[in-house]
Amino acid sequence: MNWYLAAEEAQSPLAPVWPEIVIGLIAFGIVFFAFYKKLLPAINKALDERREAIEGGIEKAEAAQTEAQSVLEQYKAQLAEARHEAARLRQEAQEQGATLIAEMRAEGQRQREEIIAAGHTQIEADKKAASTALRQDVGKLATDLAGKLVGESLDDHARQSRTIDRFLDELEEKAEAAR
Amino acid sequence: MTADAQMLAFETDCHLFQGCGFPAPSVWSFIFEPIFTIGPVEFNKPMLLALIGTFLILAFFWAGFSKAKVVPGKLQMVAEALYDFVHRGIAKEVIGKKGEPFVPLLVSLFFFVWMLNLWALIPLAQFPVSSVIAYPVGLALVVWVTYMTVTFKTNGFVGGIRNLCVPSGLPKPIYVLLTPLEFISNVFVRPFTLAVRLFANMFAGHILILIFTIATWYMLGSVLGTVYASASFVMTLILTVFELFIQALQAYVFTVLTATYLSQALEEAH
Numbered sequence: 001m002n003w004y005l006a007a008e009e010a011q012s013p014l015a016p017v018w019p020e021i022v023i024g025l026i027a028f029g030i031v032f033f034a035f036y037k038k039l040l041p042a043i044n045k046a047l048d049e050r051r052e053a054i055e056g057g058i059e060k061a062e063a064a065q066t067e068a069q070s071v072l073e074q075y076k077a078q079l080a081e082a083r084h085e086a087a088r089l090r091q092e093a094q095e096q097g098a099t100l101i102a103e104m105r106a107e108g109q110r111q112r113e114e115i116i117a118a119g120h121t122q123i124e125a126d127k128k129a130a131s132t133a134l135r136q137d138v139g140k141l142a143t144d145l146a147g148k149l150v151g152e153s154l155d156d157h158a159r160q161s162r163t164i165d166r167f168l169d170e171l172e173e174k175a176e177a178a179r
Numbered sequence: 180m181t182a183d184a185q186m187l188a189f190e191t192d193c194h195l196f197q198g199c200g201f202p203a204p205s206v207w208s209f210i211f212e213p214i215f216t217i218g219p220v221e222f223n224k225p226m227l228l229a230l231i232g233t234f235l236i237l238a239f240f241w242a243g244f245s246k247a248k249v250v251p252g253k254l255q256m257v258a259e260a261l262y263d264f265v266h267r268g269i270a271k272e273v274i275g276k277k278g279e280p281f282v283p284l285l286v287s288l289f290f291f292v293w294m295l296n297l298w299a300l301i302p303l304a305q306f307p308v309s310s311v312i313a314y315p316v317g318l319a320l321v322v323w324v325t326y327m328t329v330t331f332k333t334n335g336f337v338g339g340i341r342n343l344c345v346p347s348g349l350p351k352p353i354y355v356l357l358t359p360l361e362f363i364s365n366v367f368v369r370p371f372t373l374a375v376r377l378f379a380n381m382f383a384g385h386i387l388i389l390i391f392t393i394a395t396w397y398m399l400g401s402v403l404g405t406v407y408a409s410a411s412f413v414m415t416l417i418l419t420v421f422e423l424f425i426q427a428l429q430a431y432v433f434t435v436l437t438a439t440y441l442s443q444a445l446e447e448a449h
Binding site: 011012013014015016017018019020021022023024025027028030031032034035036038039040042043045046047049050053 | 209221226230237241248313320
């Protein structure tokens with residue numbers, strides 16, 4: 001058999017042949033230098049750029065978030081201020097209203113009292129005038145009557161003596177006492 | 180599946196129950212007629228596959244990385260994920276921050292070894308280039324030279340020898356025994372096992388697939404034989420998937436061990 005003869009001459013699989021080592025090294029060298037000189041620097045550059053881009057993006061997002069936060073706080077502050085202002089205005093209005101009502105009430109009270117006072121004064125004046133007129137009329141009537149009874153005029157005398165006045169005062173005092 | 184030209188050239192007509200033996204795969208499955216010869220150099224199929232593999236790696240990563248964009252396309256994303264696997268998963272994980280200068284070496288080692296392994300399953304090629312020991316030996320040589328250079332550059336000559344021979348933190352009498360062992364282990368055994376591990380795994384894997392592939396063909400021809408053949412074919416499929424896993428794993432192991440050696444070389448003297 002042909003191949004038995006050949007097998008005896010076969011190269012041991014554990015003994016490397018130098019041309020194969022050389023070819024292997026050349027092939028590996030090509031791969032290594034391609035990676036070392038060109039391919040890995042290219043991809044590392046891209047990876048670095050990507051990292052920077054991502055970090056930049058994160059920074060931007062953080063800045064936007066900070067800004068949003070500050071705007072929100074500003075807005076909240078404004079809202080609180082507005083609420084505060086509204087409350088203040090409401091309270092002021094209430095106070096003003098209360099003051100106004102009180103003032104009006106006081107004014108009404110005053111006017112009422114004035115009217116009442118004016119009424120009283122009027123009544124007093126009328127009463128006085130009436131009593132004066134009455135007193136005169138009664139005196140005159142009494143003197144006239146007495147004059148008729150006595151037959152002479154007592155007018156002047158009566159007026160001078162003030163008897164009637166005294167009499168009438170006594171009457172009044174009695175009336176007062178009886179009341 | 181595996182149309183190994185030389186293998187089938189011998190016993191293609193042989194089938195079970197026809198009175199001829201099983202044409203088991205042999206060393207010859209790993210030896211190829213030269214495609215052409217230049218002086219003493221016989222240019223054969225593994226060499227061609229190694230060069231095409233180099234081209235494929237470059238083409239893929241060139242397409243992915245040469246016009247790398249901040250917002251990656253699909254291809255760049257895949258290439259980036261692969262690169263990141265070696266960069267973060269091996270260089271940073273094993274060596275740490277000091278590993279950054281060695282990333283190009285580790286990346287090329289991983290993808291070169293993986294490519295050489297992958298040829299085992301690529302139709303028409305169907306031969307793991309790394310099962311020819313010259314290729315693992317060449318790579319182990321590169322690793323060894325780097326390992327030694329880094330050791331002596333980091334620690335100086337005496338420190339480098341100490342780094343290679345004297346592990347720290349052990350009781351003194353142990354060193355009498357341990358120093359020569361450490362020296363042999365670090366300087367000779369490490370590169371040797373690095374090469375042989377890769378070679379043997381791929382060699383064995385290829386033989387396994389060959390056995391079941393050839394058996395499938397060999398047992399065809401009769402009804403009973405066809406039943407056997409289909410079982411053998413299923414095994415071939417299972418082993419193919421298994422090999423797919425082993426190929427990536429061996430590339431990973433090769434790269435991680437390289438990183439481990441470099442990490443040890445970078446350790447300052449205690």
